[in-house]
Amino acid sequence: MIALALLVVLGGLATLAGLAPRPYRVQLVASLLVLVEILAAALSVHVLASDHALLGHESGLLPFSGVRVDLSPLGALFTLSTAVVALAATIHWLGYRRHAMSSASASSAFALFVTTLLLVPAAGDIVTFLVLWEVMALTSLVLVAHDHAQRDEARQAAWWYGAMTQGGAALITLGLVVLGAHAKNPGFSAIAASAHHLPGAARGAIFLALVAGFAAKAGLVPAHVWLPRAHAEAPAPASALLSGAMVNLGIYGIVLTRTLLGVGPAWWWLVAGFFGVISALYGSLYAATSTDLKRLLAYSTSDNMGLVVIGLSASGLFSAAHHPIASSLALVATLFLLTAHALYKSTLFLGAGSVQYATHERNLDQLGGLARTMPVTTVTVVIGGLAVAALPPLNGFSAEWLLVQSLVHGLTGADPVTTVATAIFVAALALTGGLTIVAFVKAIGVGFFGRARSEPAQHAREVPVSMRLAPAITAGACVIFGVAPGLALRAVERASAVVTANRSGLGASISGFHLGALRGAVDPLALALGAVVATVLVAGLRRGLGLKGGAKVRRFEPWGSGRIVTSARMQYTATSFAEPLQRVFDDVLAPQHDLDVSHAIESRYYVERVAYASANDDVVERRLYRPVLALATWWGMRARGIANGSVHRYLAYGFVVLVIAVVVVS
Amino acid sequence: MNLASLLTGATQLALVVLGGPLLLGLMRTVRSRLEGRDGPPVSQPWRDIAKLAHKQRTRPNESSWIFPAAPLVLVATAATVAVLAPLATLTPPLSASTDFIAVIFVLLVGSVSLALAALDTGTAFGGMGASRALTIGALVEPALLVAVLALSLPLHSTNLIAIVAEGSAHASVLVGPSHLLALGSFVVVILAESGRLPVDNPSTHLELTMIYEALILEYSGPDLALVTLGESMRLAIWFGLFVNLVAPWGIATHAGALAILLGVLAVALKVALAGVAVALFEVTTAKLRLFRLPELLAGGFILALLGVVTGAVMR
Numbered sequence: 001m002i003a004l005a006l007l008v009v010l011g012g013l014a015t016l017a018g019l020a021p022r023p024y025r026v027q028l029v030a031s032l033l034v035l036v037e038i039l040a041a042a043l044s045v046h047v048l049a050s051d052h053a054l055l056g057h058e059s060g061l062l063p064f065s066g067v068r069v070d071l072s073p074l075g076a077l078f079t080l081s082t083a084v085v086a087l088a089a090t091i092h093w094l095g096y097r098r099h100a101m102s103s104a105s106a107s108s109a110f111a112l113f114v115t116t117l118l119l120v121p122a123a124g125d126i127v128t129f130l131v132l133w134e135v136m137a138l139t140s141l142v143l144v145a146h147d148h149a150q151r152d153e154a155r156q157a158a159w160w161y162g163a164m165t166q167g168g169a170a171l172i173t174l175g176l177v178v179l180g181a182h183a184k185n186p187g188f189s190a191i192a193a194s195a196h197h198l199p200g201a202a203r204g205a206i207f208l209a210l211v212a213g214f215a216a217k218a219g220l221v222p223a224h225v226w227l228p229r230a231h232a233e234a235p236a237p238a239s240a241l242l243s244g245a246m247v248n249l250g251i252y253g254i255v256l257t258r259t260l261l262g263v264g265p266a267w268w269w270l271v272a273g274f275f276g277v278i279s280a281l282y283g284s285l286y287a288a289t290s291t292d293l294k295r296l297l298a299y300s301t302s303d304n305m306g307l308v309v310i311g312l313s314a315s316g317l318f319s320a321a322h323h324p325i326a327s328s329l330a331l332v333a334t335l336f337l338l339t340a341h342a343l344y345k346s347t348l349f350l351g352a353g354s355v356q357y358a359t360h361e362r363n364l365d366q367l368g369g370l371a372r373t374m375p376v377t378t379v380t381v382v383i384g385g386l387a388v389a390a391l392p393p394l395n396g397f398s399a400e401w402l403l404v405q406s407l408v409h410g411l412t413g414a415d416p417v418t419t420v421a422t423a424i425f426v427a428a429l430a431l432t433g434g435l436t437i438v439a440f441v442k443a444i445g446v447g448f449f450g451r452a453r454s455e456p457a458q459h460a461r462e463v464p465v466s467m468r469l470a471p472a473i474t475a476g477a478c479v480i481f482g483v484a485p486g487l488a489l490r491a492v493e494r495a496s497a498v499v500t501a502n503r504s505g506l507g508a509s510i511s512g513f514h515l516g517a518l519r520g521a522v523d524p525l526a527l528a529l530g531a532v533v534a535t536v537l538v539a540g541l542r543r544g545l546g547l548k549g550g551a552k553v554r555r556f557e558p559w560g561s562g563r564i565v566t567s568a569r570m571q572y573t574a575t576s577f578a579e580p581l582q583r584v585f586d587d588v589l590a591p592q593h594d595l596d597v598s599h600a601i602e603s604r605y606y607v608e609r610v611a612y613a614s615a616n617d618d619v620v621e622r623r624l625y626r627p628v629l630a631l632a633t634w635w636g637m638r639a640r641g642i643a644n645g646s647v648h649r650y651l652a653y654g655f656v657v658l659v660i661a662v663v664v665v666s
Numbered sequence: 667m668n669l670a671s672l673l674t675g676a677t678q679l680a681l682v683v684l685g686g687p688l689l690l691g692l693m694r695t696v697r698s699r700l701e702g703r704d705g706p707p708v709s710q711p712w713r714d715i716a717k718l719a720h721k722q723r724t725r726p727n728e729s730s731w732i733f734p735a736a737p738l739v740l741v742a743t744a745a746t747v748a749v750l751a752p753l754a755t756l757t758p759p760l761s762a763s764t765d766f767i768a769v770i771f772v773l774l775v776g777s778v779s780l781a782l783a784a785l786d787t788g789t790a791f792g793g794m795g796a797s798r799a800l801t802i803g804a805l806v807e808p809a810l811l812v813a814v815l816a817l818s819l820p821l822h823s824t825n826l827i828a829i830v831a832e833g834s835a836h837a838s839v840l841v842g843p844s845h846l847l848a849l850g851s852f853v854v855v856i857l858a859e860s861g862r863l864p865v866d867n868p869s870t871h872l873e874l875t876m877i878y879e880a881l882i883l884e885y886s887g888p889d890l891a892l893v894t895l896g897e898s899m900r901l902a903i904w905f906g907l908f909v910n911l912v913a914p915w916g917i918a919t920h921a922g923a924l925a926i927l928l929g930v931l932a933v934a935l936k937v938a939l940a941g942v943a944v945a946l947f948e949v950t951t952a953k954l955r956l957f958r959l960p961e962l963l964a965g966g967f968i969l970a971l972l973g974v975v976t977g978a979v980m981r
Binding site: 288368369378390392405407408411416420426427429430431435444449450519522523524530537545552559560568576578581 | 719720722723724725726727728729730731732734737738739741742743745746749750760762763765767768771772774775778781782783784785786787788789790791792793794796797798800801803804805806807808810811812815818819821822823824825828883884888889891892956957960967971974975978979
C-alpha cells in the first residue's frame with residue numbers, strides 16, 4: 001500500500017512538473033514518470049509473484065465509500081504490461097518532444113494519463129474505478145486534441161473520441177451503479193458475491209450495457225470509429241499508449257464484467273463473439289486497404305481487440321458448456337494475446353512516430369527506402385509487424401497458437417451451437433491472420449523497403465537515440481516472449497485463475513508450451529534455432545559458391561519491361577498493393593471511385609484529360625453514423641425554431657413542463 | 667531428441683532437398699509429354715540450379731538487406747519443416763511438438779520474406795507479384811486452418827505426427843467423411859500455396875499474367891538457385907504431407923534403418939504419383955482469372971467447414 005501511495009504521489013508530482021519551464025520540462029516529467037513506471041512494474045511483479053491480491057481501503061478520500069484498492073493478479077498483469085509500454089513511450093517522448101508534445105498541457109496530461117492507466121486495474125470499487133476511468137479518458141482526450149490548432153483532423157478526432165468515450169462511460173456507469181445499488185455496496189468483491197441474486201433478464205441487460213461501454217473503449221466495431229482518427233492524430237508516445245495500454249483496459253473491463261456477473265448463459269458470449277468476429281474481419285480488412293500508416297495500425301488494433309474478444313467469448317462459451325479446461329485455456333490465450341498486442345503495437349506506433357519525426361509523413365505512398373536511411377527503426381518495425389502477423393518465433397505466434405488450441409479442445413463433446421461458433425471463430429481467426437499479413441507486408445514493404453517515393457523520404461535521417469531505444473525495448477520483448485513464451489506463462493496463468501478459479505493445466509518449459517492433459521505442444525525456440533542454423537549454413541553455402549562467380553555482388557537496374565527504370569513512381573504503391581483485395585471485398589468496403597474523362601473538342605475518341613479519385617472511407621461510419629449525425633443536426637435545426645431568444649417564451653416552456661410534471665406525478 | 671531421431675531428420679532433409687527439384691522436373695516432363703513435346707529431362711531443375719549456383723550474385727541498385735536475406739529464409743524455413751514433418755517417418759526429432767499450425771506458419775515466414783524482398787526491388791513487377799501472392803495467401807488461410815481443425819477432430823490435437831500416426835494405425839479414420847472433406851479442401855490449398863494451375867501458371871513468361879514469376883523476377887545467379895531450390899522443397903513438403911494424410915501407408919513407425927529406407931521409398935513413390943496426377947490435371951485445365959480465384963478458395967473453405975461440422979456431429 002505504501003508503494004501504491006508513493007506511486008500516486010510521484011504521478012501527481014510528475015503532473016505538476018508539467019508546469020516547469022520549457023528547457024527542463026519534458027526531462028523532469030519523463031524522469032519522474034520513469035520512476036512511476038518502474039514502481040508500478042515492481043508492484044505488479046510482486047503481486048503476480050506472491051499470487052495474492054493487494055487490498056486496501058481508505059475512507060474519506062472520495063465520496064460514498066472512499067478509495068478501495070484491489071490489485072489482483074489479473075489487474076497486476078494489465079498494470080505490468082501498461083508499465084512496460086509506458087516506459088517505452090516515455091523514453092520515446094524524450095526525443096519526440098522536438099517534433100511535438102512539449103507544451104505544459106501536453107506534458108501534464110501525459111503524466112496524469114500514464115498514472116491513471118497504471119492505477120485503473122487496481123481500483124476495488126465502483127467510485128474509485130469510475131473516477132480513474134474518467135481522468136484517464138479526459139487526459140487522453142487532451143493528448144488526442146494536441147494538434148487542434150494546426151490540424152482540422154485533430155479537432156475532428158477529438159470530437160469523435162470524446163463523444164464515443166463519454167457514451168461508453170455512461171453505459172459503464174449505468175451498469176455498475178445498478179449492480180452497486182443491488183449489492184448495497186460499491187466494492188467489486190461484494191458485487192461479485194451478490195450479482196447472482198439478480199434476475200436473469202436484468203443480468204443480461206447489465207452485461208450488454210457494460211460490454212457495450214467497454215467495447216467502445218476497446219475499439220470494437222461498430223464503436224471503433226474514433227480509433228483510426230484518434231490513434232492517427234495523437235502524438236506518437238500518446239498513440240502508443242492509447243493502442244498499447246488504454247484499449248487493453250476496455251478488455252479489462254469486459255473481463256471485470258465476467259468476474260462481477262459470473263459466466264452467465266451462452267447467448268451472452270455468442271453476442272460478444274459475434275462482435276469480436278465482425279471487429280476482427282472489419283479491422284483487418286481496413287488495415288489491409290489503408291494507406292495511412294497510423295490509420296492502418298489503428299484498424300489493426302481494432303482487429304486484434306476483435307480477436308481478443310473472440311478468445312474471451314470462447315472462454316465464456318466453453319465455461320457455459322461445462323468445459324472448464326478449454327475455458328481457462330482460452331482465457332490464458334486471450335490474456336497472452338493481449339500482452340503480446342501491447343508490446344508489438346506500441347513498437348509499431350513508436351516506429352511510426354519515428355518515421356513521422358524523420359519525414360513528416362504518414363502516407364505510405366510517400367514513403368519507401370527507409371531501410372537504408374533508418375536501419376534501426378526499420379528493424380524494430382519489421383519485428384513488430386511480423387509479430388502482429390503472428391509469424392514465429394515472435395510473441396504473436398505463441399498467442400494465436402494457444403488461441404487455436406483452446407478452440408480445438410473446446411470442440412470436444414460440444415453442442416451444435418458451440419461447434420459451429422467455434423468453427424466460425426477459427427475461420428475468422430484465419431482470414432484475419434491472412435489479411436493482417438497483407439496489411440503488414442504492405443506497411444513494411446511499401447513504407448520501409450523499395451525506393452523512396454518522395455523527397456522527405458529520400459533524405460530521411462535516423463532518429464535520436466531515445467527514439468531508437470524505445471521501440472527496441474518493446475521489440476526485444478516481442479522476440480523474448482516469442483522464443484521463450486514459457487517465461488510469461490506463470491504470470492498469465494495466475495491472472496486468468498482469478499477469473500476462472502481453475503488452472504488450464506498448461507505446462508511450459510522455458511522454450512515452449514505443452515497442453516498438459518490435452519495433447520499438443522509447440523516449441524518456438526527449437527523452430528527458431530533450427531531456422532537460424534539453417535540460414536547460417538545456407539548463407540555459408542552461397543558465399544562458398546559465390547567465390548566462383550566472383551565474390552562481389554553486382555548491382556544493376558531492375559527490369560522495367562525493356563526500358564530503364566528511373567522513376568520510383570513505377571513501383572507498386574500501398575493503394576495498388578491492396579487493389580486486388582479491395583476488388584475481392586468490394587461489396588463490404590464499397591470504395592468510392594470517381595472517374596472524370598474529358599474529351600478533346602475535335603473528336604470524342606481523343607481524351608484530353610483524365611481525373612481519377614478514389615476514397616476508401618470507413619463504411620460503418622458512412623452508413624451508420626453519418627445518417628444519425630445528419631438526423632441530429634436536422635433535429636437541432638428544427639429546435640432552433642422554438643428557441644427564438646424571448647425570455648417570456650422560455651418561462652412559458654418551463655411553466656408548461658412543470659404543469660405536465662405535476663399532472664404526471666399526481 | 668536423440669541421435670536416431672536426428673539421423674532420421676537428416677534423411678528427410680536430404681530426401682526433400684534432392685527430391686524437390688526432381689519432383690518439379692517430373693511434373694514438367696509429364697506435362698510436356700502430354701502436350702506432345704519431348705520436354706526437358708527430369709533432372710533439368712537440378713542442372714539449372716547447378717548452373718545458376720556458379721554465376722555472379724546480383725542485386726537491384728536500391729535494394730536493402732531483405733533482398734539477399736529472403737532466399738536464405740525461404741530455404742531455411744523449408745529445411746526446418748523438412749526435418750520435423752512426418753514425411754518418411756513418424757519419428758522425426760521433436761515429434762511431441764511438431765504442430766500442424768506451427769509447420770504452416772514456419773512455411774509462411776518464407777513466403778512473407780520473399781514478398782517483402784519483391785517489394786524491396788522497387789519495380790512494378792515485384793509489387794504485383796507480392797500483392798497477388800499475398801492476396802491469394804490471405805484467402806487460402808481460412809480453408810487451410812479450418813481443414814486443420816477438421817483433421818484434428820478425431821484426436822483433439824493439431825500435432826501433425828499424431829494425426830498421421832492415427833491415420834496409419836486406424837484406416838477407418840482415413841475414409842471418414844470429415845477427413846475426406848478436409849482433404850478435398852487441402853487439394854485446393856496446396857494448388858494455391860504451391861502456385862500450380864488453375865491458380866498460377868508456373869510455366870508462363872508473360873509478366874502481366876504471372877504471380878510467382880513476377881515475385882522473383884529480379885533474382886538471378888546463386889540467389890535464384892536458392893529460390894528455385896526453396897520453392898521445390900516447399901512443393902515436395904506440401905505434397906508429402908498431403909499423401910501422408912491421404913494414405914500414410916509405408917511410413918516408418920520406428921527408427922530402424924530398414925523401416926526408414928522403406929519409408930523414404932514409399933513417400934517418394936506416393937509423391938511422384940501425386941505429381942503425375944497434378945500434372946495431368948494441369949494439362950486439362952486452364953488458369954482461372956485472378957478475380958475468379960476467391961470462388962475456388964471459398965469452395966475449399968466450405969468443404970473444410972463441412973468437414974468440421976460433420977466430424978463434430980458424427981461423434
